Amino acid sequence: MWDSVYDVIVVGAGHAGCEAALAAARMGCKTALFTINVDKIAEMSCNPSIGGVAKGTVVREIDALGGEMAKNIDATGIQFRILNKKKGPAVRAPRAQADKEAYRKRMRIVIENTENLDIIQQIVDDIIVENQKVKGVLTHIGARYAAKAVVVTAGTFLKGKIIIGFEEFEGGRMWEPAANKLSDFYIKHGFRVARLKTGTPTRLDGRTLDFSKMEEQPGDEPPPFFSYWTEPREIKQIPCYITYTTPETHEIIRKNLHRSPMYGEKKLITGTGVRYCPSIEDKIVKFPDRQRHHVFVEPEGRDTIEFYPNGTSTSLPYDVQEAIIHSIPGLENAKIIRPAYGIEYDFIDPTHLYPTLETKIIKGLFNAGQVNGTTGYEEAAGQGIVAGINAALLAKGSDEKFILERDEAYIGVMIDDLVNKGVREPYRLFTSRAEYRLLLRYDNADLRLAKYGYKFGLITEKQYEKVKKKYETVKIFIEKLRELKVKPEKINLILEKEGTTPIKETTSCYDLLKRPEVKLSSLLKVVKLPEVESIDKKTLKEALEETEIEIKYEGYIKRQLEDIKKFRKLENIKIPEDFDYDSVPISTEEKQKLKEAKPLTLGQASRLEGIRPASISILSVYINRWKSRKEEKSD
Structure with missing residues (x-):
């Protein structure tokens, strides 16, 4: 039931x-x-x-x-x-x-x-x-x-x-x-x-912090939103701040490592931690020559006094946490609202x-x-x-x-x-x-x-049409920039201001935009792209940005697309669910790994640890033979 x-x-x-x-x-x-x-x-x-x-x-x-x-x-x-x-x-x-x-x-x-x-x-x-x-x-x-x-x-x-x-x-x-x-x-x-x-670090009472001792970190204007569907709007942005640990901070930690559940005699933590987001004690142990480490002091919301001292995650005892926080410029008088802790x-x-x-x-x-x-x-x-x-x-x-x-x-x-x-x-x-x-x-x-x-029905037809319209616009803009040509007398002053070599003869905007120093916004001061119907300002701005990236990095993009073609060849070779790995003349260890991993494609098999490139070539031959035998039996 x-x-x-x-x-x-x-x-x-x-x-x-x-x-x-x-x-x-x-x-x-x-x-x-x-x-x-x-x-x-x-x-x-x-x-x-x-x-x-x-x-x-x-x-x-x-x-x-x-x-x-x-x-x-x-x-x-x-x-x-x-x-x-x-x-x-x-x-x-x-x-x-x-x-x-x-x-x-x-x-x-x-x-x-x-x-x-x-x-x-x-x-x-x-x-x-x-x-x-x-x-x-x-x-x-x-x-x-x-x-x-x-x-x-x-x-x-x-x-x-x-x-x-x-x-x-x-x-x-x-x-x-x-x-x-x-x-x-x-x-x-x-x-x-x-x-x-x-x-996770402590949480601090913002009323007890001295922001004058920190570097202010404002937001970008206008705010660059995440969603493709969010319409531009003004918001009141709140600054974050940067401060740093000090030699005193590092000394406090070194003197108390014997009380650490990771480094002390009583090791309560045995699990592996995050290498790229280490605790403050990890930083001091693993980077002993560093004189200081960033601490990003970040508000937790509009209507709260709590601040998050990013970079001070620790599992040290509470009294040590207080000493660490008070050794950091701007946090000398900070009151801790919530303690830091480790979690396994x-x-x-x-x-x-x-x-x-x-x-x-x-x-x-x-x-x-x-x-x-x-x-x-x-x-x-x-x-x-x-x-x-x-x-x-x-x-x-x-x-x-x-x-x-x-x-x-x-x-x-x-x-x-x-x-x-x-x-x-x-x-x-x-x-x-x-x-x-x-x-x-x-x-x-x-x-x-x-x-x-x-x-899968997770975005609407209207949203999808907007995406297609944007990239159709990008194609139109790229082709138009190939056609649009500028004379030296019209563009050289702009090129000089942007720190790049002036031109001696009429040149296409497409070729000029390939130069790292040249911006599309500068070219649009002397040439005009075609107007696109039924496209809003936000989508137009995104299309212009996309156009510039596609032209500037065309060579690199083409190279990666060629690499993807090779990658796709392996990805397109499906491995049958009932494929017999024991029939393939590769090492026993490789066979065991393949049986356990059950890769869906030859590409996936090639990325398994311990599978040699030569074995992938052999595997490809045997998969083809296996499929041929299956087809013959079905006939």
């Missing part, structure tokens, strides 16, 4: 869970979102911000697919900036400071008002499975809910343990209970479960997953977010929307799989890394992880992914 029946159940209402549940419900599936605490839906457990290098691009990819994160931060952000503006387009990225409370409240309102979506405040203790197939979930009060697909997005709650000095207590987040039984389900069914560690939790080895994020062991069970060993709201949300789409497809009886390739999205890069390589430390996205990062820019995520959002 079931207490209720759903198509899709999502376990956990963090950033992954919200996107998964919204995607499934918007695709027409009756969906339930389970959470330990309804008041903490979309809670920002750590840094009150969205975006950053690579991460900001992921948010735009989620937006192009029809997700909610970009719209949510646009509606509730208090400061917006583009990072790396002076660098190339491949590493530029939007970042926004959030009003934590407003962000959480708005996401809850969106979820509460989404058709087909129920919120249920109960702890899921077990997943009901029959014949290696999901049937539903069992909660801590004995209630049973049926589902065709279950998406687990449990974050840091699986056997979560909070540590401050040598004090430890159960919790998935400060003051919230851990989910202790769900880990046992995974272990019982043969999944590899391990521990990871993360942490279980995660499930992501090599148990297909690129759809469905598990290989149990059909209909999907994992997304920190439960897969990642870190960051954006990485979690990116997995969430992919898992939600695939769970909905499965629940609706479709054989279609939604898989993003490495050349299509940073989300595709991340999922491919997770399912093929696994994790040894919390996984964080960087531009360096993507081979085709010049094509995976934050500005063109709609070109890359809106077709999928439209296909």
